[in-house]
Amino acid sequence: DGGITQSPKYLFRKEGQNVTLSCEQNLNHDAMYWYRQDPGQGLRLIYYSQIVNDFQKGDIAEGYSVSREKKESFPLTVTSAQKNPTAFYLCASSITGNGNEQFFGPGTRLTVL
């Protein structure tokens, strides 16, 4: 079955550590996205990528980094510079182009201890 996988489902981090969240898709989509979800704030775009080896900052990119070395993969690193990293992180993908549905993964819940 085609879809998006995110791992791990739950992640705990000590302050000052970098952590990397995995996102893989087998939908053959060109575009991929990372969102952060906090209670009462909806989804906010962190980074997005329209094509391999290219990505752009979203609305809240500070303290995060990404790479897009393969079409199927778009990992997100939460760095120690992110002041309040505890949140639910969602990865999505879509066919490049206007009006196309974004398909979402199951999410990773990150908690900073």
Added chain:
Amino acid sequence: AQSVTQLDSQVPVFEEAPVELRCNYSSSVSVYLFWYVQYPNQGLQLLLKYLSGSTLVKGINGFEAEFNKSQTSFHLRKPSVHISDTAEYFCAVSDSGDYKLSFGAGTTVTVRA
């Protein structure tokens, strides 16, 4: 970028009663409109979308939405809800020249027997 307002953060409703979730967006330029549903600790699933054509859009699970360009609204309705409709619902908008989505803060629907 679009600003999306979901007018109700919480909507309690009895089983088999109708429900309406309200969504307004900021710009009247050409837009694409989406409603997504999120069950606890899961990713988002598309309910329906409006790209063009008929302003009344039918989606999955008996949901429908009406696009009103003059009021910049895209309200979601279901004539008779089930317990299983308990979830969080997100309205999302993109400008026709941009496939990034702007999300509302979400509406939590709680269906009671």
